[in-house]
Amino acid sequence: MAERLPLEPGYPQPTIHTGAAHDPYESYTAKWTRADARQIKAMSDPNVPTGANSMPSALTMPAIPVSFPTIGGTVWVWDTWPLTDADGNQYSYNGWDVIFCLTAQQNAGYGFDDRHVHARIGFFYRRTGIPESRRPVAGGWIYGGNVFPDGASAQVYTGQPYTQQAEWSGSTRLMQLGGNQLTTFYTDLAFNRDASGGNISAPQATITKTDGQIHADFHHVWFTGFTTHTALLQPDGVYYQTRLQNEFFSFRDPFTFHDPAHPGQTFMVFEGNSAGVRGETPCDASDLGYRANDPYAETVDAVNTSGAIYQRANIGLAVATKPDLSAWKFLPPLVSGNCVNDQTERPEMHIVGNRYYLLTISHRTTFAAGIDGPDGAYGFMGYGIRSDYVPLNRNSGLMLGNPTDLNTAAGADYAPDPSQNPNAFQSYSHYYMPGSLVESFIDTVQTRRGGTLAPTVQVFLRGAGSSINLGYGAGGLGGYGDISPNRINIDFWDLIQNLSSPTTVSAALSAGLATTQGASTARATEQAARDFLSGASVN
Numbered sequence: 001m002a003e004r005l006p007l008e009p010g011y012p013q014p015t016i017h018t019g020a021a022h023d024p025y026e027s028y029t030a031k032w033t034r035a036d037a038r039q040i041k042a043m044s045d046p047n048v049p050t051g052a053n054s055m056p057s058a059l060t061m062p063a064i065p066v067s068f069p070t071i072g073g074t075v076w077v078w079d080t081w082p083l084t085d086a087d088g089n090q091y092s093y094n095g096w097d098v099i100f101c102l103t104a105q106q107n108a109g110y111g112f113d114d115r116h117v118h119a120r121i122g123f124f125y126r127r128t129g130i131p132e133s134r135r136p137v138a139g140g141w142i143y144g145g146n147v148f149p150d151g152a153s154a155q156v157y158t159g160q161p162y163t164q165q166a167e168w169s170g171s172t173r174l175m176q177l178g179g180n181q182l183t184t185f186y187t188d189l190a191f192n193r194d195a196s197g198g199n200i201s202a203p204q205a206t207i208t209k210t211d212g213q214i215h216a217d218f219h220h221v222w223f224t225g226f227t228t229h230t231a232l233l234q235p236d237g238v239y240y241q242t243r244l245q246n247e248f249f250s251f252r253d254p255f256t257f258h259d260p261a262h263p264g265q266t267f268m269v270f271e272g273n274s275a276g277v278r279g280e281t282p283c284d285a286s287d288l289g290y291r292a293n294d295p296y297a298e299t300v301d302a303v304n305t306s307g308a309i310y311q312r313a314n315i316g317l318a319v320a321t322k323p324d325l326s327a328w329k330f331l332p333p334l335v336s337g338n339c340v341n342d343q344t345e346r347p348e349m350h351i352v353g354n355r356y357y358l359l360t361i362s363h364r365t366t367f368a369a370g371i372d373g374p375d376g377a378y379g380f381m382g383y384g385i386r387s388d389y390v391p392l393n394r395n396s397g398l399m400l401g402n403p404t405d406l407n408t409a410a411g412a413d414y415a416p417d418p419s420q421n422p423n424a425f426q427s428y429s430h431y432y433m434p435g436s437l438v439e440s441f442i443d444t445v446q447t448r449r450g451g452t453l454a455p456t457v458q459v460f461l462r463g464a465g466s467s468i469n470l471g472y473g474a475g476g477l478g479g480y481g482d483i484s485p486n487r488i489n490i491d492f493w494d495l496i497q498n499l500s501s502p503t504t505v506s507a508a509l510s511a512g513l514a515t516t517q518g519a520s521t522a523r524a525t526e527q528a529a530r531d532f533l534s535g536a537s538v539n
C-alpha cells in the first residue's frame, strides 16, 4: 500500500493491509481498524491536504428528490434481493423479473419504524425485457404476496417460548439452470413483547433454509413449497456473539456463494458480532491499527473507556457440510470492526477475476465513539475468500454514502435534520448487482418516509477503490427499482404445464417445443422456449 505523506493534521495513517489470501479454514480475521475508519472523516475535512469540504462525490449517492415515486400497493418494502444463482447472476424466470423484499403491511396499526418485527419475505415481478424508459416510474413491479405459507417460518421455534416472529434478510438461489427449484436462506427472528409492546429481552436469530419452487404462466408468478424450514446456525459465542453475551447482538443476513478456487463447496457470509460479553471484552492494539509513532494514534485504554468497546461488528463465514446445504459449520470471521462499528449488515461476496470484494452496509449511528461515517455501503478487497482485506478508498471502507455533512451531529438514524442533512438517511440496504449496478430502498428524504425502492446507481470497483458513475441515469440516479436480470432461465415444463389456454398449448406444441423432450440438449430447449416467448402474445 502506498504511503501517504505528509501526515494529515489530526488524522492517523491508515493500517497497512496487503490483501494477501489465506486459507478459508485458517484462523485469520482481517481488521477494519480505527486508523482505517478515521480516514472517512479525513476525506471530508477541508483542513487536510487531501480532504474536501464534504464527502467526495465519487463516494456519494446523489440526492434523491423528496418527490420520489413509490412502488405502490399495500406494503412497505425495504431489504431487497433478486433471484440469483450462487455466483450472483440474476435470472429472468420464464419471461419474468422476480425480486424478494422484506415487506410489512402499511395499514395494520403500526408505524414504519416498527416494521422490522412484522417483516415477511414478499415478492414482486414484472415482465422481462421492457426498456427502462418504457416502464412505469417505480419500475412497474407487481406485488405477489408472501413467499412462505403463513406460519411456516414459525416452525423453527416450535416448543420455544416466543410469542412473535419475523422473517429478515437473506438470499434466494436458483438451484439448477433450466429448473424451478429454489432455496431461500434467511434470518428467522423470534422474540417476546412486554406490556408496552416493546421486546422483552433480546430476540433469537436463526439462519434458516427452506426449499420451494417458482412457477409462472403468461399472467403471473407464484411459488409452491417453502413448507419445511431448517434451522442452520445460531451464534456460537466463540466466534460470534450470542444474545446471552449481548442483548443487542447481530446475527443475520445470510448470503451464499461459490468460489472457483474451492469447487464443490458452498460458503456463506453473514452479519455477526465478535464474541464476548458486552462491555467486558476490550479491544486491543490490532483493532486500533495505528502505526508506530503515529502522532494521531489513540491509546487502547482511552478507546476502551470511550464507549467504543460496545461496537464489535464482524462479517462471518460458514461452509456447508452436506450437499443439500442443510448443515453448516462456522469458520472464523472474515473481517472484524471491533471498536469501529457495531453493524456490518447484509454482507455480499463478489469475485471478479482474482479480486474478492466483500461488501456490506452500515449506519452512521452504529459507528463507535470517535468515528463517523455516513449511512451506506462499505467494502473491502482481498485476493481470496479469507484475505488481509484492504478497506476500499484510502482504507476508509466507504464505498457509497448518503449525502451527509459529517461536521453535523449524527442524531437518530430515522430522523434527519432537514435543514442540515435532508438526505443523510435517503437510502439503505444497498445490494451490488451485475453490471456494477446497486439497488437499495428509500428510508427517509427530508421528513418523508419511504418504504419503496430507490433509484439504482452504478458503482465501479477498481482495485481497492470505487467510484459512482455520475453519468448513469439522470445525474447518477437510474430508474427507481431498476433491478434487471443478466441471465434467462426457462423451465420449459413448468411453462407448458402452466399455460392457461389450450390455444397457447397448441401454439407451444406447433412451435416445436414438445419435440425437445428427451431428444434435444438443454440449450435447444431453452432456445426454443425463448423463441416461443418472444413470439407469444402476452396480456
Ligand SMILES: OC[C@H]1O[C@@](CO)(OC[C@@]2(O[C@H]3O[C@H](CO)[C@@H](O)[C@H](O)[C@H]3O)O[C@H](CO)[C@@H](O)[C@@H]2O)[C@@H](O)[C@@H]1O
Binding pocket: 078, 079, 102, 113, 116, 119, 168, 169, 187, 252, 253, 271, 343, 345, 346, 363, 413, 414, 428, 429, 443
Ligand atoms: O429489518 C431487518 C433487516 O434490515 C437490516 C438491513 O436493512 O437491518 C436494518 C436495521 O436497521 C433498521 O432500523 C434502523 C433503526 O430503526 C433504521 O435506522 C434503519 O433505517 C432500518 O433499516 O434493522 C435492525 C432492527 O431495527 C437494526 O438493528 C438494523 O440496523 C438487516 O440487517 C435485517 O435483516
